[in-house]
Amino acid sequence: MIKMDLLVDGTWIFKLSKFGWSVLPYLISLVGVLSDYLTTTLGLDLGFYESNPFFNTLLAVAIFWGTLAFLNLMLPKGKVWTVSKDIFVLVSFLGAINNTLVIAGVFPGL
Numbered sequence: 177m178i179k180m181d182l183l184v185d186g187t188w189i190f191k192l193s194k195f196g197w198s199v200l201p202y203l204i205s206l207v208g209v210l211s212d213y214l215t216t217t218l219g220l221d222l223g224f225y226e227s228n229p230f231f232n233t234l235l236a237v238a239i240f241w242g243t244l245a246f247l248n249l250m251l252p253k254g255k256v257w258t259v260s261k262d263i264f265v266l267v268s269f270l271g272a273i274n275n276t277l278v279i280a281g282v283f284p285g286l
Contacts, residue, residue, distance in 0.1 A: 201265045205240040208268025209233060215275035222279060240268050 213233045216226060244261065251257040277283045 204265045205268040209236045212271030215272045
């Protein structure tokens with residue numbers, strides 16, 4: 177069940193009420209993986225090829241979400257641990273950043 181809490185500054189945050197987890201990291205990692213998929217598709221259309229022929233977008237989302245769920249269960253609640261989970265979420269954008277730099281010609285493609 178999803179509930180919405182109004183924070184003091186007036187912003188809305190979605191939480192899974194059973195565990196108290198924020199849904200926002202899951203959505204951010206989904207955007208990161210989808211942006212990787214889109215830039216990979218664009219690169220393939222431009223003549224590049226995928227160096228990992230076994231890449232699967234759904235598997236990448238499952239890995240990120242599974243790891244986030246594991247971190248939410250195992251790490252203690254606290255500012256330092258929340259920041260570490262947030263940094264992990266940003267890793268999902270590395271593929272899209274790499275693809276963009278290859279398409280732009282900054283990195284040589286394989």
